[in-house]
Structures are given as structure tokens and as C-alpha cells.
Amino acid sequence: MIQVLCDQRGAGKTKVLIDMANNKVDDNKGHIIFIDDDKRALFELHRDIRFITTCDYNLKNSEGFYGFLCGIFSADYDIDTIFIDGLFNIVNLDVEDAAHLFYGIEKFSKEYGVDFYISANEEEEMPDCMRKYMNLVCA
Secondary structure (H helix, E strand, O other): OEEEEEEOOOOOHHHHHHHHHHHHOOOOOOEEEEEEOOOOOHHHOOOOEEEEEHHHOOOOOHHHHHHHHHHHHHHOOOEEEEEEOOHHHHOOOOHHHHHHHHHHHHHHHHHHOOEEEEEEEOHHHOOHHHHOOEEOOOO
16 A cells, blocks of 8 residues: 655644654554654664665665565565655655556565555646545645
């Protein structure tokens, strides 16, 4: 399952994503990962959630980011939920790159049973491949 949370910058998407992650801790059977481009959310997350910041990894494109996701999963097969805050802050995606990335994430999600919650800014610029997963949660 993939869910994309969209709204304007500053509308509270990160807070919603953090709350969703913290609420999943009690009833989750596997491990939870929270990926962000900075360290601001670190102390707001439950201690059982694995926090990973991408600022140390020089991720530039969709292929690198997909490889990053695969590497995280290959180190821990018990992961069942991955939260990604600010996807467009982590990697620059044009329409074609976004389509490739979301095709890979969709395949990954189905094959390994991992749920993805992804926040992104500016739903007007959202590529069509992401619209089917879109959910306006802030407003």
C-alpha cells in the first residue's frame, strides 16, 4: 500500500506523518522506518521507530533513492512500514523519474508487503503516477 500526503509547504504534513508513525507503533507487527531529509523529527518519534536522515547520503536521483530503500530493507526484512517525509526535498524528480520511482515502490510494496506513507509539497505539480496514491490530509 502506498499513500501520498500532499499539501502546501507549512500546512502540517510532517506533523501528520509523525503522528501516523507514532500511532502505528503499538499495533505494528514489524519494524517502522522514518526517512527524512533533515534531523528535525528525530526527537518527536517514538523510540521504537528507526529514524534515517538522507542528508548524509548524497542522494540525487530516483535510481539512487530506490537503491537506498532496497538497501534499508535488505538489512532488515522485518520492516513493514516506511514513512518518507518530503520526497521532493530528498531527490529531484521530473515526471519520468517519478513514474520510474513509483513503479518500483509499488512493485516493492506488493512483493514484500511493505506499506509506504510519503509526504510531498504542491499537489498541483504532482505527476499523474502519484495522483492515484494522493490523499489531502492537511488543509
